[in-house]
Amino acid sequence: MSLFSASTMACYIASSIGYQGYILFQKKYVYRLANIVLFIGFLCHTGAIALQYFEAGHVPVQNLHDALSAFGWAVAGVFLILQIKFHLMVLGALVAPLATLSVVIAALLPKPPVELAPLFASLWRTFHIGTLVVGNAAFAIACLVGILYLIQENTIKDKRRGFFFRRLPSLKLLDSVGYASLIVGFPMLTFGIITGVIYAQMVRGRFWSWDPKEIFAGITWLVYAALLHERLAVGWRGRRAAIMTIVGFVILIFTFFLFFWR
Amino acid sequence: MALRRHIVAIGLNHKTAPVEVRERLAFSSEDTAQILETMHQHHCVDEIALFSTCNRVEFLLATQDAPEAVEALKDFIAEFKDTPRHTFEQALYVYNGDEAVRHIFRVASSLDSMVVGEPQILGQIKDSYADACNYGTCGVILNRLMHKSFSVAKRVRTETGIGDHAVSISYAAVELGRKIFGELEGKAVLLLGAGEMAELAVEHLVNNRARPIFVANRTFERGLELAERFRGTAIRFEEIRNYLKEVDIVISSTGARQYVLVRNDFKGLMRARRNRPLFFIDIAVPRDIDPEINRINNVYVYDIDDLKSAIQENIEERQQEALRGERIVDAAVVQFRRWFRALDVVPTIVGLRDKMEEIRQKELKKTLSCLHSVSEKDRAAIDRLTTALVNKILHDPTVFLKQDGHKDMKSLRVDITRRLFNLDESDEKEPEPEA
Numbered sequence: 001m002s003l004f005s006a007s008t009m010a011c012y013i014a015s016s017i018g019y020q021g022y023i024l025f026q027k028k029y030v031y032r033l034a035n036i037v038l039f040i041g042f043l044c045h046t047g048a049i050a051l052q053y054f055e056a057g058h059v060p061v062q063n064l065h066d067a068l069s070a071f072g073w074a075v076a077g078v079f080l081i082l083q084i085k086f087h088l089m090v091l092g093a094l095v096a097p098l099a100t101l102s103v104v105i106a107a108l109l110p111k112p113p114v115e116l117a118p119l120f121a122s123l124w125r126t127f128h129i130g131t132l133v134v135g136n137a138a139f140a141i142a143c144l145v146g147i148l149y150l151i152q153e154n155t156i157k158d159k160r161r162g163f164f165f166r167r168l169p170s171l172k173l174l175d176s177v178g179y180a181s182l183i184v185g186f187p188m189l190t191f192g193i194i195t196g197v198i199y200a201q202m203v204r205g206r207f208w209s210w211d212p213k214e215i216f217a218g219i220t221w222l223v224y225a226a227l228l229h230e231r232l233a234v235g236w237r238g239r240r241a242a243i244m245t246i247v248g249f250v251i252l253i254f255t256f257f258l259f260f261w262r
Numbered sequence: 263m264a265l266r267r268h269i270v271a272i273g274l275n276h277k278t279a280p281v282e283v284r285e286r287l288a289f290s291s292e293d294t295a296q297i298l299e300t301m302h303q304h305h306c307v308d309e310i311a312l313f314s315t316c317n318r319v320e321f322l323l324a325t326q327d328a329p330e331a332v333e334a335l336k337d338f339i340a341e342f343k344d345t346p347r348h349t350f351e352q353a354l355y356v357y358n359g360d361e362a363v364r365h366i367f368r369v370a371s372s373l374d375s376m377v378v379g380e381p382q383i384l385g386q387i388k389d390s391y392a393d394a395c396n397y398g399t400c401g402v403i404l405n406r407l408m409h410k411s412f413s414v415a416k417r418v419r420t421e422t423g424i425g426d427h428a429v430s431i432s433y434a435a436v437e438l439g440r441k442i443f444g445e446l447e448g449k450a451v452l453l454l455g456a457g458e459m460a461e462l463a464v465e466h467l468v469n470n471r472a473r474p475i476f477v478a479n480r481t482f483e484r485g486l487e488l489a490e491r492f493r494g495t496a497i498r499f500e501e502i503r504n505y506l507k508e509v510d511i512v513i514s515s516t517g518a519r520q521y522v523l524v525r526n527d528f529k530g531l532m533r534a535r536r537n538r539p540l541f542f543i544d545i546a547v548p549r550d551i552d553p554e555i556n557r558i559n560n561v562y563v564y565d566i567d568d569l570k571s572a573i574q575e576n577i578e579e580r581q582q583e584a585l586r587g588e589r590i591v592d593a594a595v596v597q598f599r600r601w602f603r604a605l606d607v608v609p610t611i612v613g614l615r616d617k618m619e620e621i622r623q624k625e626l627k628k629t630l631s632c633l634h635s636v637s638e639k640d641r642a643a644i645d646r647l648t649t650a651l652v653n654k655i656l657h658d659p660t661v662f663l664k665q666d667g668h669k670d671m672k673s674l675r676v677d678i679t680r681r682l683f684n685l686d687e688s689d690e691k692e693p694e695p696e697a
Contacts, residue, residue, distance in 0.1 A: 152441070156438070156441060156442065156562055157556065157562065159564070159568045159571070159572070161572055161575050162575070165441070169444075170440060170441050170442060170443060170444035171441070171442050171443075171444075171539065172442070172443050172444035172445075172539075173444050234533060234536060234537070235535075235536025235537045235538065236537060237537050237538075237560065238537060238539065238559055238560045239559050239560070240559060
């Protein structure tokens with residue numbers, strides 16, 4: 001493990017602890033500290049990925065180990081960008097552990113040698129996986145926000161105040177962050193599927209071969225497309241949108257692992 | 263030599279007296295001047311202040327004879343209010359010394375209020391204190407005590423969460439609204455019916471920039487009147503369903519015998535609203551809004567009991583914070599006691615002499631350490647010289663402190679001396695008395 005990778009893991013773990021501390025004690029300085037540590041971790045992670053790129057000569061997203069690590073990096077990055085606009089402080093308590101989990105699992109996985117396709121095809125594969133990783137990260141955040149939304153909505157509906165009611169923000173803010181994550185994630189997913197189709201044509205000579213991972217990728221895209229369409233057309237929001245976001249992400253995760261294990 | 267002064271708090275409040283007793287003993291602002299001036303002329307009352315609110319009547323005294331001052335005050339109240347002493351004497355509490363100081367700190371910090379943490383009490387006490395200052399019945403002791411109580415109250419409010427959570431129906435509604443909508447600015451409100459509590463809730467929403475306001479009342483003229491008050495629009499009661507597409511918050515208090523809105527009224531409504539959240543605050547008893555409506559997505563219905571239970575939770579939370587407030591008060595009482603005891607002439611003279619002696623010793627040591635060729639005899643002479651100098655310098659201030667005079671002047675002289683020679687270094691810096 002490189003120094004960059006070790007620092008990344010340490011920072012992600014520390015920021016996870018910091019965000020949990022903020023949830024418990026509600027001290028803003030703890031949140032700010034956790035944010036700074038997560039940002040440092042993100043920079044170290046960027047350094048680690050760059051180092052891998054220069055060593056291997058290609059973007060390190062060719063196997064499950066690389067993709068999981070890149071997913072963790074993208075989750076941290078998208079979260080930090082969303083924070084600039086929304087300041088959804090409690091979200092860090094879920095995002096930082098997710099990023100941590102991704103890099104820890106990635107570190108435990110073997111790194112099989114990558115069989116690189118010809119340069120042009122390899123470029124499409126890199127685009128394909130790279131965009132999907134960022135898209136997946138955005139959908140992961142949308143899913144986490146959806147979970148928070150359901151918790152807060154339940155406390156308000158059932159008139160059970162207390163720990164979560166006080167600590168979670170308004171439904172409006174949660175809904176807005178969830179929507180913003182979808183807006184980021186959907187074009188990425190679309191672009192990822194298009195580049196994947198092009199890559200398939202190059203490598204296998206056909207665009208679509210009814211492979212299960214292709215089918216599940218299509219289903220995932222349809223779920224998110226339906227969700228966005230309903231939101232724009234009839235103003236779908238709130239509980240139903242949150243549940244759909246979570247369902248979409250479950251299918252997405254399944255597709256993600258299917259992609260690397262087959 | 264001054265006699266020992268005592269601080270006494272005497273009064274009654276919502277805990278000790280029923281409302282009819284509190285009503286009978288409440289003093290108007292017109293009464294205040296007469297009471298303060300009359301009692302201040304009493305030979306054993308040095309300083310006096312009066313707080314009279316709907317929940318409490320309190321006198322704060324600085325006196326040299328506490329029992330006599332209390333008796334005189336009780337007689338005066340009975341005479342002034344034309345009511346026998348026995349009708350209110352049972353409800354009175356009398357606190358002396360530290361207990362009186364602690365009591366006034368607790369009152370100012372809203373730890374003794376009916377609703378712990380309510381912010382109004384401090385303003386009321388400040389007004390009462392301003393009255394006492396205007397009538398010249400506050401002196402060194404009560405000035406210091408009142409300013410100290412203001413700073414303690416401020417600390418309690420800022421360092422604890424005593425005022426953080428809503429403890430009234432209308433505040434609870436606003437707090438819930440914020441949890442649903444984030445900001446209330448620009449949220450449209452529909453008021454159904456006209457109850458006092460509902461109007462108060464609308465007022466709170468308007469204060470949070472909720473706009474526009476629609477008012478529907480069975481009597482259109484009454485609706486019009488209310489709408490004008492909130493600079494809103496009066497609508498016919500039959501138009502309610504149409505307006506449900508537009509508004510975000512509905513406050514209902516109609517007095518109808520059955521539900522004004524039922525679940526069936528919402529068919530297609532949420533789609534027409536593009537699923538924007540809708541928040542119902544049902545203050546009516548019997549209820550106006552069918553509780554089944556709460557099961558519709560993005561619709562939230564809170565009735566009066568729901569709001570009350572929310573408030574109860576907040577009250578319990580405040581009680582926890584109040585414990586932290588009590589600790590701040592306890593520390594402040596100790597600090598005030600230190601200042602108050604020092605107001606006696608003897609400790610002030612001793613303190614002054616000690617300070618001068620300390621300075622003399624320090625300077626003497628510094629000087630003699632530089633003079634290597636000075637004999638023991640000369641050292642003793644220098645020592646005597648500096649001692650004599652200090653004694654001569656301190657002679658006039660000591661006479662000034664010991665001289666007889668008006669009771670207020672003694673405290674004033676001691677206080678000036680202590681400030682002039684900075685004898686309360688350990689005490690925190692007090693705010694300057696307001697004009």
